[in-house]
Amino acid sequence: MYQLIKFTCLFLLCFSGQFNYLFSQSKHALVIAIGDYPQIAAREKNWNDLSSKNDYDIVLDMLKKQKFEPKNIASLIDEKATVENINSAFDQLFNLLIEGDIVYFHFSGHGQQIADVDGKKFKKSKYLIVDEADGWDEALVTYNAPLSFEEGYEYQDHYVDDQLNYQLTRIRKKIGATGQVIVVLDACHSGTGTRGGEEEIVVRGTSTKCAPLNYEPTSVEKDKSEAFDADLDFGNSPNLGKLTAFFGCKAEQVNMEYIDPQTKKQYGSLSYFLVKGMNELGDSKSSYLNLYSKINEKMIIKFQGRQNPEIESDEMNQLIFRGQMVVQEPFFNVKKLNFDELTIDGGSLNGICLGDTIGIFENSAASKNDGQPKFKGVVTNVSAYNATAKLTVSYGKSEPSLLQFRVFTLFSSADGIELNVKCKIKNKKIQKSVEENLSKIKNIKLVTDYSYSYVIIDSIYNGKNCLQILVGKTMLPLRNMSPISIETSSNYDSLTLLLKEAMKVDLFRKMELNDPLIKFEYKIMCLDNAICDSTNNNSGSLSYVEYSGFKLIITNTGNKAFYFNIIDIEPSNKFTWASEEGKWRNKQIFKGESDEINFNVEGPCGMEQFKLIATSKQVDFSPLERIGSSLAVNSRGGEGNPLLDYVSETVNGTRGGNSSPSQSSATIKTMTFEIKEQK
8 A cells, every 4th residue: 555655756757847847837038129230320221111010910920829929029229239238138038048949030131141250250249160161250230230341340230140150049048848949030141122113122132241341251052041040950859949930031132021901901921821830730739840831832922923931840740839829719809899880809910901801790600500590790890800890780879898709711712613623533531631631722613523623633653642632524634734642741732732723724714804995806817828617616615626726816906005915724724825936925916917726636535725916015824834822923024924913912812902914904794615535
């Protein structure tokens, strides 16, 4: 009996110690945001201002939602963000930490490359070492750092990556192997400015390097850094906390600020899409790789490959905040309600759009399908985290208890597209996993009958379990895609991206525009110049046998010249920017003139579609031909593509209620024909 009691007491003592250890671990954050850089007349150049304060607002809100206690969040804004204060903040943070803690570090501001120097030679700088392959250090630009090198400057006002690595390494030693450090650097050291359409794009960083005129790097070896900073010590040391770092762009790219289409506020693109990604992750067991996939997908769509975020990590598959991530609730709370207007705690970063219809339910409702809403409203104003809606029926004069309600989105202004997808997967475990992932995606409807537009099948390819998407009508692989291996969960993101691209294809297929200032007519001629019959099959469209051909004649019937393009959408949903030896891309056709192009008809068989597009400006449609960013915008020479912007924003739920593709000065007509097999 004594032995049993002794063992039990010992067990309880150990368990109690472990219990206290687990629940005494804390989340800590240091957030630095510099947007209002000083303008010093004596300096040759000064830093331009940024929207970093907006970053700070949404990052702080995200941290609070992730249960970071206010007392554990340190902030340095604008003039407070000096090297001295940053080191002091790191010292205070270090003193608070215990084993197993989580540390989040965020910097929004400019970045710059400086001379790689030995700190022992300078009294005003600490922890600087000569370690760069190319002779240039990466640095965060603090509030009072000069843009151009000044005589006698000892780099005391740049926060160099050597210094950041020193602070992070000692933190990682203290929190130990069970701790985590997350670093977000929304800065870059490339480029000084660029233009997007008619707007100046704000860039975080400069191509100017801070060094004396006579500085010569000790090496000319090219830095192999993929991102802003590769000098953090990554590696699976058993004694150090795990380190994960997010960077705004690749080393050779510029880090552009992003304007929220709903709020019209400007943000650092990495800060904005990181917070948006956190809000959209629907599983508390999501990994940093899952988060990166969210950020990368959105930035690819927005910036069309001009800016790609980067991630470096000891272990990308570790769980966010060690599995303690707080998942964004699928409903919103009422913050204010009076008469015919209410405010909710969800905004553009939560997917709310202008024109959305919302329902106000009793707080016991588990979903929008759980009973009838007490009231309905339409969203009239959106900020990053809040939205205002007008009620269709006035609530009344009495002041209600706001806790008695919760709000669901009933209809999104981006909802006009719905993709019916059927899973025909033999492996039941994989089928369940795929359906669980797809059920979380807006505008995708899983069906089991014959109403599907796309079918997902599985197969064994090169010895691995793979998935493939087939186009329902033809059962051809979607845009000739190869099978996708699903050995890792991150590859589900590729599947998701392809289906979202399919949504854009469907929307683009339906797009018809009529600009009254841009008019054209078209007719189809057989190659022997006889007019072809356009009603010779059941669908009322043309039909051609493989390897035959026809001539398309375009006539400008309006009063102004336009640029003409043809987009060919094959039965497999593959896009081709049609041309005749390159001559028919942005073909200019003047008032009253006609032009013609010959087409050879080839497989695959099925219904093919031409989108005949006349625009007032030249438009680059090459993104249509690329898998993964097919309907994203890719502008050249500052020219944007509002047609493709409209499609991307509609599918991704970022389009405002008043936005319309008619703003693009374009007329679009559709020509459909069937390709039949040659017998």
